[in-house]
Amino acid sequence: MRKFSLALACLLICTGAASADEIEERQALMKRNGDTMKILAPMAKGEAPFDQAAAMEGFEHFVDTANRLPDLFPETSRTGGDTEASPKIWEDQAGFQAQIDAFREDAEAAVAAAPADLASFQTAFGSVAENCGDCHETYRIEKEN
Template identity: 55%
Template sequence: MFLRTVTTAATLLAMGVTASLAQDPIEERQQIMKDNGQAMRVLVPMARGQADYDAEAALAAFVSIRDDAARFGELFPEGTETGGDTRAKPEIWTDREGFDAAVAAFVEDAEAAVAAAPADLDAFRPVFGAMAENCGDCHEVYQVPEN
């Protein structure tokens, strides 16, 4: 019950933060990436066996990522290539077709993870792995690494 309350509160907070940033696509996509990072901090330790598998927490993290991923592609309009401390690479705009395909693959994997609603670690690892691989591939091609 406590975990469900915390998850609900975090989701509502993230929705409120994201809604307030809707006027600035750079800030909004940065917030989404932070939200996804928080979700991955729940999922990665389970995948690595560093935390007990919690089906409810995993599903909540997958839902959060899926909901954010569905909007992600629209947050890179022309004119947002620079500014706002963006780490977006120019390839997003010079290879828009490739970027859109990468986002679509990530959305598809996130949706598959939610639909799978893995009940145990053996069911979790493959859907998490596919989603995480797409996440990493996109970062490698379309995001400037942190210093």
């Protein structure tokens, strides 16, 4: 019984650590998404010059994000930690995955299109950014300041 209790305690501690790691990893990934948006959005609005290399780097980051997201929301990370993830992620996993898939498809299409001018960049960016907004609207809890 003592070995069982020790094993159970270790499992619970390890599970909690894994949840914290996943929460921290997805927060870091989302922070990088935000930093990428701070570069791409001004270009799309014409407030900064179009930079194809920066655009491609941003789109490639978004593909990486979409590929990593499904593994960063296990049930064990549903509670605990300082997270903005809505419970809707776990309540509607099919919808959440569909949102990630749409984001990935649009980001991959943007990479494949390799926008060489502002107009083509704006079209590709608009689709990717719309996915971000839609997902945040449904699957993110806005923190109060």
